[in-house]
Structures are given as C-alpha cells and as structure tokens.
Amino acid sequence: MSDDKLLNIGVCGVGTVGLAVIDIVNSQTAMLADRATCPVQLTHVGARREHVDHHYGDALVSRDVMDVARDPNVDVLVELIGGTTVAYDLIKLAIAEGKHVVTANKALIAEHGNELIALAETAGVQIRFEAAVAGGIPIIKVLRESLAANQITELAGIINGTGNFILTEMSTKGRAFDEVLAEAQALGYAEADPTFDIDGTDAAHKLVILSSLAFGIPLSIDAPVKQGINELTPADLEYAAALGYRVKHLGIARVSEAGVEMRVHPTLIPDNKQLASVDGVLNAVMVSGDAVGELVLVGPGAGGAATASSVCADVVDIARNMMGSGPALGVPATQLVAKPFIPAGDIASEWYVRLTAADRPGVMSDITHVLASHEISIESLVQKPPATGADEVPIILLTHLASESAMKVAMKEIMLLEEVHSEYALLRVEAFEH
Secondary structure, eight states: OOBTTBEEEEEEOOSHHHHHHHHHHHHOHHHHHHHHTSOEEEEEEEOSSOOTTOOOTTOEEESSTHHHHHOTTOSEEEEOSOSSSHHHHHHHHHHHTTOEEEEOOHHHHHHHHHHHHHHHHHHTOOEEOGGGSSTTSOHHHIIIIITTTSOEEEEEEEOOHHHHHHHHHHHHHOOOHHHHHHHHHHTTSSOSSOHHHHSSHHHHHHHHHHHHHHHTOOOOTTOOEEOOSTTOOHHHHHHHHHTTEEEEEEEEEEEETTEEEEEEEEEEEETTSGGGGOOTTEEEEEEEETTTEEEEEEEEOSSHHHHHHHHHHHHHHHHHTTTOSSOTTSSOGGGOOOOOBOOGGGOEEEEEEEEEEESOTTHHHHHHHHHHHTTOOEEEEEEOOOOTTOSEEEEEEEEOSEEHHHHHHHHHHHHTSTTEEEEEEEEEEOOOOO
8 A cells, every 4th residue: 555544546538437536535535545455546547538527626637547557556457437448457457556446347257357356366466346237236346255154045036127127118118119218318318329238238248247146157258148128018018017027138147057047038027026026227236146035236237326335345355455345256266166168059948928819710730739749848828919900819838847959949840830920029937946
C-alpha cells in the first residue's frame, strides 16, 4: 500500500458506473474508512475524453488510462471501461505493476479470466469482479465464500435485466417484442445495439463466471448453449400462463457425473417458484447446495448505483485483506478442474410445444404417433378452438422428459405432416424440483 494508513484507488472509465463509484468514494469517506479499516481515497481518474459536467475532486486526471496503471500512488485499479481489448491490456499492465484490480467487466472475465486470474495470483495481487454478475446482488461472494461448505449441483438465474423487462411487459400486458424493446431502449435499459441482451450473449458471459465459481471449473466462454428471446410471441406467454407457468430467460448450469450442462434460453417455470415472480429489470439467482438446500438472491441487476455498490464492496474487501482474501474463483487457478460439457442435444427437459394444424379429425392422432415413435410422452394437451371463420387451430403440448435431439427430430417429422403448418414454438420447461 502506498501509505500504511491509506488506500489509493484509480478509476478508469467515467460512465454511469464509474461516476457512481466516484460519488460513493467521495461522499461516504467516513463510512468506507470504518469498514475498510483505513481511508479510501480517489487518487487518479482515467477518462479518455473531457466531460465538462464530471467532477473528480482532487484526483489526477489522465486521458491515457494506462497512466493510471503506471501510477505508483495507485494501490487498486478499478476498470470500468468495458470491452475486451483496451481493458485487457489495462488490467495486464496493472497486475504487472503490482496493483490490485476491481472490474465490472463480465465479457473480459469470461473470455480472459483464466489468464488474468493466474497472472494476479502469481504476482501476489487480487482481482475482484463482484459487479460483473447481477449488479448489486453479492452472488460472487456468496458462491466463493458463504457457500464454501457446500457441494453446488445446480444454479439458475435471471441474469439480464433487459430481457426480463421485455418478457415481463409481454407476459403481463400482451405487448409485442419490438414495441417493448423500443421502450427499453428509451428508458436506458437496453443499448442502442441490444444484440447481446436479446440473443443471450450477456447472460452467457455471466453464466460462465457463476459456473466456474460453483463447480470449480475453468472459465469456458464457448460452453453455454444460447437461445434468445426475439422469437417469443405474446401468445406463447399467454398459453404458458394458462398452463400455470411463467416464461423467463434463464441461465442454467448443472453438474453431474456425466459432466456440466450450461445453457441460456427462454424457459417455462411453474408460477409458484420464486424465480417466476421476479419481474421488470430485477435479477435473481437460485443456487442449490447439498447443505444449504435452495437459496435465491434477488435484487437490481444493473444501474450505476447498484453496480457501484458491488465495485466499492470489492475495494473494501481488498483494503481489509491486503495480503489476499482468498482465490478469485474460490480455489487457485491451478486447481480448477476441467469437466466435459454435455452437448445441447443430449440435455433432457420437459418441453412446451405450440403447433398450428388443420381442424380436421385424425390430426392429433398423427402428431401423437410421431412423438410416441421417438419415445416422447405427452403430459398435457390443449387444443384451442378455431377463430371465427378459420379452419386451423393452435395445439399446445407439454411433454415429459426428452432430449433436445429427440424433440428436434420429432418436430421435423411433424412439420412434414400435411395438416400441420410450418410455424411452431419449442421451449424447455424446468420445474426445479429437488
């Protein structure tokens, strides 16, 4: 530490989160000092361009963020610039300069975390990333420390607030996807380019981190299977509700003797499960441990203040334990053990199926015959009445457990039936019964 009685931090990136971190550090000095057991001071700010309305107190300001990493007066570098290029180089330099690192960068940790964490451990510095997953929810610390006595077998979470806001509006108000997405962008919940929120990439990055912590495996950015929410219709959400389910975009990870399954996709959840009731931009993570049972954490998954709360908690944690507060992923990087990943086609679930077929005798028999030929049994079946003047009807099925590969082969055959129309919906169902 640059001074035995002072912790100096440098903040790189002065967007919404960076400004919120600076505000907490500058406005809560006494509280942070008490909790960190030493004063925490903002010494250096890396801002790549000037912002006339941004105020950094007495901190030195540099346009080159690398200057913050090189500053001998900085003890902890806080990386909030995002991306996986400049941020990667910045953190590597900070580690080489002997600085502790706090970051909110889930993509960087998911993609380069194995390397960066190993470098930090070799250099004897800490790297912390509580804010990288689920904003203000302290899920990283819970997995790394609070559940250290548990064998964790499963976790599932609503870990993208944008997607949850969109599905909430669609399911509760019957609104169309494009309309709600436009509102999410106007409210600042979604980026101008919302692709990563919509296609599951953002949630997949977070699931990679959670899975590594939960199962003691290396970070594996290519492991998650992804399905987005852009093809969901209000009708499917309405049909699911009538059957006693809510549709949520979940990240799900499980470990078994066969290996690890890691997937992000829209999922039907029984409406009596706690995850089903988490609406709007809130996040939630459910963890199943052999000792604790089922644990659910709910809270704000994004936003400047909530995310800054987690960033500052990491800074305080480092201040309390300058010699190290334990491995970043729960065990040292050299002790992470790779496990095989189960292909998506082999992962069994119950399934929701929506078809449109001609309203004629024998159609249902043909459909159920195809499913039976692939050993897929039906749990329930609903055939809606045709609209006035129409000669086609929607058919909704819930199946018992079946692998994805079996379902897709069966659906391909069903689509070849003359009386069945080509459009259909196929979604996984998860009861989370233990």
